[in-house]
Amino acid sequence: MDARWNRHKRLAQDIPNGSYVNLGIGIPELVASHVPEGRTFIYHTENGLLGMGPSPAAGESDPELINAGKRRVTMMPGAAFFDQATSFAMIRGGHLDLSVLGALQVAANGDLANWSTGADDAIPAVGGAMDLVAGVKRVFVMTTHVTKEGEPKLVQHCTYPLTGRGVVTRIYSDLAVIDVTERGFALVELAPGIAFDFVQERTCAPIITNHARK
Amino acid sequence: MDARWNRHKRLAQDIPNGSYVNLGIGIPELVASHVPEGRTFIYHTENGLLGMGPSPAAGESDPELINAGKRRVTMMPGAAFFDQATSFAMIRGGHLDLSVLGALQVAANGDLANWSTGADDAIPAVGGAMDLVAGVKRVFVMTTHVTKEGEPKLVQHCTYPLTGRGVVTRIYSDLAVIDVTERGFALVELAPGIAFDFVQERTCAPIITNHARK
Amino acid sequence: MIDKRVGSTREAVADIFDGATVMIGGFGEAGSPIELIHALIDQGAKGLTVVSNNTGTGLVGLAALLRAERVSKVICSFPKTAGSTVFPDLYRAGKIELELVPQGTLAERIRAGGAGIVAFYTPTAVGTPLAEGKESRVFGNREHVLEYGIRADFTLIKGCKADTHGNVLYHRTARNFAPMMATAATVTIVQAADVVEAGALDPEAIVTPGIFVDRVVHVASPALESALNEAGASYP
Amino acid sequence: MIDKRVGSTREAVADIFDGATVMIGGFGEAGSPIELIHALIDQGAKGLTVVSNNTGTGLVGLAALLRAERVSKVICSFPKTAGSTVFPDLYRAGKIELELVPQGTLAERIRAGGAGIVAFYTPTAVGTPLAEGKESRVFGNREHVLEYGIRADFTLIKGCKADTHGNVLYHRTARNFAPMMATAATVTIVQAADVVEAGALDPEAIVTPGIFVDRVVHVASPALESALNEAGASYP
Numbered sequence: 001m002d003a004r005w006n007r008h009k010r011l012a013q014d015i016p017n018g019s020y021v022n023l024g025i026g027i028p029e030l031v032a033s034h035v036p037e038g039r040t041f042i043y044h045t046e047n048g049l050l051g052m053g054p055s056p057a058a059g060e061s062d063p064e065l066i067n068a069g070k071r072r073v074t075m076m077p078g079a080a081f082f083d084q085a086t087s088f089a090m091i092r093g094g095h096l097d098l099s100v101l102g103a104l105q106v107a108a109n110g111d112l113a114n115w116s117t118g119a120d121d122a123i124p125a126v127g128g129a130m131d132l133v134a135g136v137k138r139v140f141v142m143t144t145h146v147t148k149e150g151e152p153k154l155v156q157h158c159t160y161p162l163t164g165r166g167v168v169t170r171i172y173s174d175l176a177v178i179d180v181t182e183r184g185f186a187l188v189e190l191a192p193g194i195a196f197d198f199v200q201e202r203t204c205a206p207i208i209t210n211h212a213r214k
Numbered sequence: 215m216d217a218r219w220n221r222h223k224r225l226a227q228d229i230p231n232g233s234y235v236n237l238g239i240g241i242p243e244l245v246a247s248h249v250p251e252g253r254t255f256i257y258h259t260e261n262g263l264l265g266m267g268p269s270p271a272a273g274e275s276d277p278e279l280i281n282a283g284k285r286r287v288t289m290m291p292g293a294a295f296f297d298q299a300t301s302f303a304m305i306r307g308g309h310l311d312l313s314v315l316g317a318l319q320v321a322a323n324g325d326l327a328n329w330s331t332g333a334d335d336a337i338p339a340v341g342g343a344m345d346l347v348a349g350v351k352r353v354f355v356m357t358t359h360v361t362k363e364g365e366p367k368l369v370q371h372c373t374y375p376l377t378g379r380g381v382v383t384r385i386y387s388d389l390a391v392i393d394v395t396e397r398g399f400a401l402v403e404l405a406p407g408i409a410f411d412f413v414q415e416r417t418c419a420p421i422i423t424n425h426a427r428k
Numbered sequence: 429m430i431d432k433r434v435g436s437t438r439e440a441v442a443d444i445f446d447g448a449t450v451m452i453g454g455f456g457e458a459g460s461p462i463e464l465i466h467a468l469i470d471q472g473a474k475g476l477t478v479v480s481n482n483t484g485t486g487l488v489g490l491a492a493l494l495r496a497e498r499v500s501k502v503i504c505s506f507p508k509t510a511g512s513t514v515f516p517d518l519y520r521a522g523k524i525e526l527e528l529v530p531q532g533t534l535a536e537r538i539r540a541g542g543a544g545i546v547a548f549y550t551p552t553a554v555g556t557p558l559a560e561g562k563e564s565r566v567f568g569n570r571e572h573v574l575e576y577g578i579r580a581d582f583t584l585i586k587g588c589k590a591d592t593h594g595n596v597l598y599h600r601t602a603r604n605f606a607p608m609m610a611t612a613a614t615v616t617i618v619q620a621a622d623v624v625e626a627g628a629l630d631p632e633a634i635v636t637p638g639i640f641v642d643r644v645v646h647v648a649s650p651a652l653e654s655a656l657n658e659a660g661a662s663y664p
Numbered sequence: 665m666i667d668k669r670v671g672s673t674r675e676a677v678a679d680i681f682d683g684a685t686v687m688i689g690g691f692g693e694a695g696s697p698i699e700l701i702h703a704l705i706d707q708g709a710k711g712l713t714v715v716s717n718n719t720g721t722g723l724v725g726l727a728a729l730l731r732a733e734r735v736s737k738v739i740c741s742f743p744k745t746a747g748s749t750v751f752p753d754l755y756r757a758g759k760i761e762l763e764l765v766p767q768g769t770l771a772e773r774i775r776a777g778g779a780g781i782v783a784f785y786t787p788t789a790v791g792t793p794l795a796e797g798k799e800s801r802v803f804g805n806r807e808h809v810l811e812y813g814i815r816a817d818f819t820l821i822k823g824c825k826a827d828t829h830g831n832v833l834y835h836r837t838a839r840n841f842a843p844m845m846a847t848a849a850t851v852t853i854v855q856a857a858d859v860v861e862a863g864a865l866d867p868e869a870i871v872t873p874g875i876f877v878d879r880v881v882h883v884a885s886p887a888l889e890s891a892l893n894e895a896g897a898s899y900p
Binding site: 259261305330377 | 455456457458459481505506507508509510515516519520526528529530531532533534535536538539550551552553554555556557558598599600601602603604605606607608635652654655
């Protein structure tokens with residue numbers, strides 16, 4: 001696999017200049033480090049800030065300037081603070097252009113499971129994930145193609161509890177970029193050095209390769 | 215009739231210190247000139263200001279600092295501006311202590327008609343009246359007891375289109391103060407020099423006189 | 429680099445199409461975006477549905493748009509302000525449709541439209557003619573009426589200050605419907621007397637965050653309805 | 665003369681009763697009114713239903729209230745922040761009830777409760793376990809779920825600045841749920857690091873107007889969960 005290709009960089013290329021973007025906690029946050037030259041994205045964090053900036057310099061952090069992952073952040077020129085009702089009005093009302101989320105499972109029909117394994121002893125916790133998938137114009141999933149145990153995450157039907165039905169637009173895995181279409185998963189691009197069959201073998205649903213994209 | 219008694223002054227006496235009050239356009243606004251010594255009322259105007267003050271001094275008016283009647287006003291220390299959704303959240307959510315409104319008709323069951331005569335050529339216009347009666351904790355009506363033509367305004371059933379059902383708490387007319395109770399109209403107080411029969415004759419529903427009030 | 433400024437009110441309203449739904453801020457003259465409305469008159473779009481609390485006074489601004497017969501329907505709470513003759517004449521002549529909505533329900537329907545809330549139950553207007561024909565339901569012994577969110581194709585509003593990202597501040601009671609309307613249209617257009625660079629406004633004090641705004645146009649000395657009417661103005 | 669100040673956190677929470685529903689502001693530690701929560705622990709009310717986005721970390725603040733077994737139910741979107749052990753332990757032991765609500769639905773339900781909107785339809789959570797058992801309805805080919813407004817007996821929130829009329833400003837992302845919670849309780853109690861006379865705050869910049877606030881208590885140097893936890897603190 002070509003070390004120069006990474007899915008964060010690849011995803012960032014698909015975000016138009018001036019987009020309002022919500023990056024999920026964890027891996028999706030790394031997209032912010034790969035903004036293409038000449039583009040500006042405005043980051044929304046659902047706990048009440050538009051115009052979120054990177055982590056603060058040492059000694060300059062504010063415990064009440066945090067992101068949805070409760071990590072300390074900064075703000076950019078043009079930032080605005082607002083309450084939770086307004087923040088989720090942005091989300092639910094379709095004002096955000098893009099949400100990038102992690103996944104436990106994505107189904108061929110766009111169903112997403114990313115909040116609970118449904119295990120008996122799990123503490124259920126959902127945060128803003130269900131609001132994001134219900135409201136944001138496009139939902140990108142950023143995930144490893146399989147779990148640590150080698151189980152495929154791209155499946156025919158999700159077995160974990162859903163976050164939303166038919167909500168995922170596109171998946172950026174370590175192996176490929178895959179669209180969710182009316183005909184199911186459709187290959188957009190393979191990571192350099194990755195063969196299609198290698199991806200298909202690690203995916204529990206057919207991936208079509210002849211999908212015409214706009 | 216005793217010139218020293220007036221219904222605005224009488225009504226103002228029934229408002230506890232610190233109350234949040236919305237005064238309807240026109241006659242009800244005069245209540246603000248009769249605040250009893252030692253009390254402070256905070257006036258809400260539904261177009262987006264809490265802490266409304268009196269009319270501005272000459273030359274100091276701001277065409278964008280107006281009340282619901284679109285007249286120029288001032289603001290008091292501690293005032294706050296807000297949008298219409300917030301303003302009506304205050305109203306509908308039961309945060310205002312008192313609304314004082316004018317009336318075309320008030321029925322013995324508390325129904326209020328004050329926005330339309332229902333005439334064929336009338337331009338229907340309702341503003342915030344229906345929201346106020348639906349949401350504010352107490353609704354006082356300030357009105358002449360009869361119309362200019364001598365028609366009673368306190369009636370058994372409203373014939374004009376309703377503003378709200380069973381919403382009026384108390385009526386302050388030029389002749390009497392009358393409560394709306396489960397048993398219908400109930401006399402609280404006669405204006406000085408006014409006989410009960412004089413009031414009853416000008417009222418199209420019985421007024422009880424033995425209602426125990428808290 | 430994000431810059432939502434456009435060069436003129438003309439450019440700002442150029443794509444408003446025949447039959448569009450247009451929300452227009454303002455309560456009386458406070459917050460009425462007169463220059464944007466006049467640009468819309470010049471632009472010529474017709475068959476519009478206008479969502480606005482009032483219907484304008486005299487022969488300028490919103491009243492002038494109605495008088496030019498560009499508006500087929502208004503959704504409004506109070507269409508008969510003192511000094512309003514254009515709307516009453518059109519209404520009595522059967523030339524314009526009116527959907528009368530209580531002011532708080534109007535505000536909440538616009539907010540809902542912008543917030544992705546498709547419908548809500550409110551106690552306002554129950555038992556009145558404005559609830560007739562509407563679905564109602566009893567919650568906790570009290571009747572409520574089902575009201576629907578409203579969305580528009582365009583919103584025209586007036587701020588006192590805006591930045592290049594579209595963050596907006598308003599002047600006193602000119603705020604009124606603008607913050608909700610900004611959220612509820614496909615394209616939100618703001619005229620502002622002062623337009624500054626991103627970063628010049630206090631992030632804690634911003635009323636309308638830029639995500640809700642598409643175009644900002646600088647109108648340095650906005651006219652007021654009352655001043656125009658006193659001068660006997662009419663538009664065009 | 666209006667003055668909503670009370671002399672101490674103890675006095676501020678004195679009338680919170682057993683079985684009360686209490687909304688508590690904060691997203692993580694940002695906006696958590698730790699001193700009011702600690703005063704509530706001292707006060708002793710039990711059988712509380714707490715509405716809050718999280719469940720606290722370490723052994724202070726909200727986590728300490730839970731650990732003292734004063735809370736029988738939490739209504740919450742995310743009860744398992746890193747560093748949160750008290751809630752998970754109580755939950756697994758069956759000692760506390762959880763009503764899990766998506767964060768945006770939680771915010772909107774609180775707002776609705778405060779705004780007199782009894783219920784609303786939202787697309788959030790449709791098709792998920794959190795919509796199970798809820799009424800749903802299709803509007804425009806899309807399924808929506810009916811959600812109800814929430815009200816509380818008391819709200820505890822943290823402002824950075826408040827005035828004697830109860831107007832409140834917040835610090836950055838400490839704002840989060842506080843403005844809605846302030847509207848949705850019978851009694852709203854604010855702790856603020858700075859308390860000023862009415863008139864000292866800019867009327868254009870006020871976030872929570874005083875009508876929503878009943879008591880203001882001055883807490884000059886509010887503690888932060890992270891600092892207390894780093895110091896190994898526990899309460900009481």
